[in-house]
Amino acid sequence: EADIYQTPRYLVIGTGKKITLECSQTMGHDKMYWYQQDPGMELHLIHYSYGVNSTEKGDLSSESTVSRIRTEHFPLTLESARPSHTSQYLCASRTGTGNEQYFGPGTRLTVT
Amino acid sequence: EDQVTQSPEALRLQEGESSSLNCSYTVSGLRGLFWYRQDPGKGPEFLFTLYSAGEEKEKERLKATLTKKESFLHITAPKPEDSATYLCAVQAVEGGADGLTFGKGTHLIIQP
Numbered sequence: 069e070a071d072i073y074q075t076p077r078y079l080v081i082g083t084g085k086k087i088t089l090e091c092s093q094t095m096g097h098d099k100m101y102w103y104q105q106d107p108g109m110e111l112h113l114i115h116y117s118y119g120v121n122s123t124e125k126g127d128l129s130s131e132s133t134v135s136r137i138r139t140e141h142f143p144l145t146l147e148s149a150r151p152s153h154t155s156q157y158l159c160a161s162r163t164g165t166g167n168e169q170y171f172g173p174g175t176r177l178t179v180t
Numbered sequence: 181e182d183q184v185t186q187s188p189e190a191l192r193l194q195e196g197e198s199s200s201l202n203c204s205y206t207v208s209g210l211r212g213l214f215w216y217r218q219d220p221g222k223g224p225e226f227l228f229t230l231y232s233a234g235e236e237k238e239k240e241r242l243k244a245t246l247t248k249k250e251s252f253l254h255i256t257a258p259k260p261e262d263s264a265t266y267l268c269a270v271q272a273v274e275g276g277a278d279g280l281t282f283g284k285g286t287h288l289i290i291q292p
Contacts, residue, residue: 074223099278101279108284110283111224111269112282127281167211167214168212168226168229169280170226171223171224173223174221174222
């Protein structure tokens, strides 16, 4: 059973605000990922990390940024939220050897 | 470009009525094919990984199979608690990001 946590679970915020979505895992996994999912649509990879101080952009262009200062922590930041950022954001992690990714519960973001 | 197409988009079954979900994929080189279950408002829950054509895996009422072009998720005598969206994803051998490419999913409803 995977232990990966995301906070907040729901966030409604006004345009122009800076927000940080938190993701943490207690499994010691090196690899972590952020996906974006709109209702009824596919998950799209927006960021990933292979370990501390490693961050890369994914397949879907995103205005968000990420950091990886500690193995267990992979926060995502939006400097200035816009209504187009409204979506569900899902964090995942996996070991260096196993291929399956384990997902957190997600953060549903609404920007008004 | 890696692509995953799932069919049908939605499926409504009576309790005990067996059926199959389809996942067709195109990928430059398949590292793994993954099945997930996603309940409303939650993150995807890992079910199976398949690596090579001919491979099969089972878990309770679910069985996943893989060919060179598609995968099937067979559901035998389903119960209402099997209602969920089932997601298929592939991971390519080559490419910069080792994130997953997802399909849109099949929304399964099991009626009592």
